[in-house]
Amino acid sequence: MAAHCPADLPAFRAAMTDLPGPDATARDGASARNAQLTKPPAALGRLEDLAQWYAGWRGDARPMIDRPQVIVFAGNHGVAARGVSAFPAEVTVQMVANFRAGGAAINQLADCFGATIDIHALSLDTPTADFTTAPAMTEAELLEALQTGWSALDPQADLLVVGEMGIANTTVAAALAAGLYGGTGADWVGRGTGVDDAGLALKAQVVDEALALHRDALSDPVECLRRLGGRELAAMTGAILAARHFGVPVLLDGFPCCAAAAVLHRMAPGGLDHCAAGHRSAEAAHGRLLDQFAMEPLLSLGLRLGEGSGAALAIGVLKGAVACHSGMATFAEAGVSDGDAP
């Protein structure tokens, strides 16, 4: 399929279901190479699976990671006015300035792992509608956000990390996850930026109000995203989808990122096969989403920052896996005896 940005929502839906797969020849070649490398079988553990997964999606049995791209999308949410975050909504635009000045955690991590970083602020002066009273976005707003995400991908990148910044977006992610997978607000909310017990109870109530209002429209994942999502989430959905069509593997970040990714998982069972879970965040519902995806996170460090930070850290793990796979000598090349001898 030609990787043009979809022009309308029907075209996005088609792009979500008409998905390219990995290159079986490259994957088989990587598997054969892995068996000859100078190490006991499986001694590099999950790194071996990761390298072969990466090779398949890159279409190259002996790839390298030279051009990782981090994209941070920022959005504001009408539901923030309900008091569901420990921080005020103006922090979103303030943090965008911090990202652009190089002062945030994600700037340091992108630097550490040799990634470029792009920041996309989506209509921060116009928060989405409060989804307890109306759909969060119109169809035009959803389309614009999906297209922003799709177009943000550098087609020359060889690895993508998508991150986000949006005060109140753990409430949004909880509503979206509940819409996509079922359950109540209490099943999906967590402390986000650090709300207290009353804040946690309010988040659950707000999500339940949204689920009740939109309950007849939640069987369609794209409609879930429009009604219960937000611009930075939809942009992440669009970017992860574009990565699939351009053959760029993705490392998923925390709870808001994975709620956005979940739309693709619900649209097509293999919709996230080009993605790996960079980390598991401290937000408990993030682990629940990873269970739905049947993904084991690469890292679990108690992060709950967002911004793509956990996934950016995992670039180091994936780079290590691919460097070993592609750089190591084979038994024959190194003149090392293999393990067949008694």
Ligand SMILES: O=C(O)c1ccc[n+]([C@@H]2O[C@H](COP(=O)([O-])O)[C@@H](O)[C@H]2O)c1
């Ligand atoms: O990535 C996560 O799992 C994660 C967990 C907790 C908080 N966050 C970040 O914190 C913000 C949302 O928290 P809140 O409390 O405002 O809903 C948003 O900017 C996210 O990037 C992110």
Ligand SMILES: Cc1cc2nc[nH]c2cc1C
């Ligand atoms: C300061 C701050 C930085 C963040 N980065 C991602 N989410 C965030 C939320 C807050 C509050």
